[in-house]
Structure formats: C-alpha cells, structure tokens
Amino acid sequence: MTVKEIKRILGDKFLSKSRGQTLLLDENIARKIADLVDEMGEKRILEIGPGLGIITKFLQAKGYEVTTVEIDKDFCEYLRGKGIKVINEDFLKLSVNQSLPRAVVSALPFSVSVQILLRLKEEREHFRKWFVIVQKEVAERIISKPCKKTYSSLSIIFQLLFDINIEFNIPPNAFFPKPGITSTVLKGSLKENPFIEVTPEFEKFLKDIFRFRRKTLKNNLFDYNLEDVFIDLHRRAETLKVEEVVRLYRELSK
Numbered sequence: 001m002t003v004k005e006i007k008r009i010l011g012d013k014f015l016s017k018s019r020g021q022t023l024l025l026d027e028n029i030a031r032k033i034a035d036l037v038d039e040m041g042e043k044r045i046l047e048i049g050p051g052l053g054i055i056t057k058f059l060q061a062k063g064y065e066v067t068t069v070e071i072d073k074d075f076c077e078y079l080r081g082k083g084i085k086v087i088n089e090d091f092l093k094l095s096v097n098q099s100l101p102r103a104v105v106s107a108l109p110f111s112v113s114v115q116i117l118l119r120l121k122e123e124r125e126h127f128r129k130w131f132v133i134v135q136k137e138v139a140e141r142i143i144s145k146p147c148k149k150t151y152s153s154l155s156i157i158f159q160l161l162f163d164i165n166i167e168f169n170i171p172p173n174a175f176f177p178k179p180g181i182t183s184t185v186l187k188g189s190l191k192e193n194p195f196i197e198v199t200p201e202f203e204k205f206l207k208d209i210f211r212f213r214r215k216t217l218k219n220n221l222f223d224y225n226l227e228d229v230f231i232d233l234h235r236r237a238e239t240l241k242v243e244e245v246v247r248l249y250r251e252l253s254k
Contacts (some may be wrong), residue, residue: 001025001048001054009052013074015177021072023051024107024133026174027058027236033131033185034058036167037105040129044101048091048116049109053079059105067101091116104130110179113138114154120188124161128190131167139166139184151238153206156245160195161214162188196246205249210236217248218250224252 006023015021024030033055039043043065050056050068052075059066069087070076076088087094092115104127110115113134120127137150142149142158143166158164168186172178196202211220218226218233226233230253231244240248 001027001051005050006176009078021051021106021175022032022175022179023108024054024177025176026170026172027054027176029174030054031058032168033105033133033160033237034062034064036187037064037103038062038184039187040103040131042103042129044103046101046104048104048106050079050084051107053082053084055105055107056080056084063198067099092119096126098126100126102126103129104132106130107133110181117142117158121157121161122191130188131188133183134186134187136169136174136182136184139186142186146241147238148238149190151157153203153210156206157198157203158188159242160191160246161198162190189227195242196249202249205252206245209240209245209248213238221252224242226252 003025006025015023037059039239042065045064045066047056047057047059047066047068050070053068056066056079058069067085067087068079069089069091070079071088071090073088076086079086105136117132117134119139120130141150141152141154143151143164144155165187167187170183170185172180172182175183203212209220212234214239216234216236217231220237221233229248231240231248232233237245
C-alpha cells in the first residue's frame, strides 16, 4: 500500500495523534507477520487496531478467521466494506469472553501500547499468545535484564509470565505518517508453569522495590519487616535478578 493510496482512502480524514494512529505501509512486513502467526497454531485471530487492514488481508489469505477490534468509526466502515468482521470498541474497555479468539495480532497504537500489553497480561488466561508491533524502546523494557536503565517491574512481570521473543525491527519509513522511532515485532507466549503466581500483592511489591530507582532496597521497603532477609539491602532493585526478586518477596511474605 502506498502513501498515495492511503491518502485517497482517507480523503479529508486526519489520523489522530492523541490515539497514536499510524498505518503500516510495507506489505512485505505485513506478509512476514502473517507468516509468523502460523507459529501460534490457532485458526482464529483477534487483531487489535487493524487500521486499513494491511495485515488483516494477509491473515485472511492464509485462511485465518479474523475478528478485528477498532475504535475508529471511519476505519470500521472501511473494513466492513472489505468484508472484515469488526468490533467497534476500545480494546482497553472490551469485555473479554469465550467467543473471542484467543490469539492476538496487533500494530499497537504507540500512545497506548503499554496499556494494551498490560491488558493482555491481565487477560492472559484467555489471550495466551500474541504478536504485537510496539516501539523499540517498549520492547527493550519488556526484555530488559538487571543493571540496565530499562529494567523495571514491567520487565520482571512479563518475563515471569511469558516466553518473550523479539522477532525483528521495523524502520520508520514502513509507516504513514512516518514516526520518529523504530518499531519492533514482539512475540509473547504464556508460560505453563510460571516461577511464581503473579498476584496483586506481588505486583504491589514490585512497585515498592522500584518506587525510587536510585534508592536502596532498605529505603524503598521501609514499611516491610526486613529482619533476617538473605539479600544485601544496600543493593538497588535494578540489580536484582528475577529469581532474587521472587525469593525476597517470598521471604517478606512469611
């Protein structure tokens, strides 16, 4: 799909900056993503934010049954005109039920990419597999390792719950309008036996240990009983391996 074709389809419509709307142009990339979906082993796909359906058409050509979720009414009208099944809703507010496909594909709107990833995390027992396009910096936060500036509670939660892979990067010129950043295709697959159950209590603990990044564990965990813990409390949370975080939580939860 060319910029000229997109402008012809859009007419007088402007893409919303507040929603982070940007459209994938490169059909080779769309085809490559559709090929990757074969790894999911699913026949029904939920596509979030399909835009003008460039990925959708390759999924359908491969025989997938695609249901799309699109917040933009104009895009919904265009997609329905192409015979594509559309739910005109905000995915962040969508009621998840057993009728929805269990595998997700999406070029996530940049403005809400983290929020959508967190929704997929919350609904992980339903949406067990996903391929998403996100900002490269978001992908780096998800897969980050200790002692890096990008390492955070987000890194720990997703690495505990999912097998995460970076598939490939996408240059800015593959999109319209051209963003000022590189994008990344990220794959997530729910682990069958996570190292620990990620409960609201555990997530609160993660927020607590990272509440002030430059402060030590002792200073961040001032409201916990820190007697007889195994770890050096003068360390900062960003230096802890995932296994150390889990062990510390279990000790403090006794």
